[in-house]
Amino acid sequence: MKTLPLTALLTLAIATTAVASGADDSTHSSDTAYLPNGTFTYETFEASVEHADLEGCPAQFDTDVVFCRITLANDQAHIFVFSYEGDQPLMAVKPYDLSDGFLPF
Structure with a gap:
């Protein structure tokens, strides 16, 4: 599993935002991804959401x-x-304000 340090993660986020804001949408697939039984799986997330892998999780979750x-x-x-x-399947989404001592885990 690939993990990124905080500086690389922030650089990735800035670069991703710049690429995502481009007007040319011709490289994106027009296929619709349906969620069977309303479940958002990692396979769908991996293919559709720009993200970075984490080595761990917040303490409240059993890794x-x-x-x-x-x-x-x-x-x-x-x-x-x-x-x-x-x-x-997706089990939870936990937000953190970037100004709150970023990622206390």
Whole structure:
């Protein structure tokens, strides 16, 4: 599993924002991803949400049964928590204000 230090993560977020703001949308697929049973799986997240892998998770989550990914949006870091079980469904999303001693775990 690939992990990024905070400086690399912030650089990635800035570069991603610059690329995402481009007007040319011709490289994006026009296929619609439907969520079976309304479940947002890691497979769908991986393919559709710009993110970085995390080595750990906030202390309230057991890393023996879940894994975490991070996104940056709206002046917040969002930790997405996925189960290792089955289709790896999304279990929780935990936001952190970027001004709050960023990621206290």
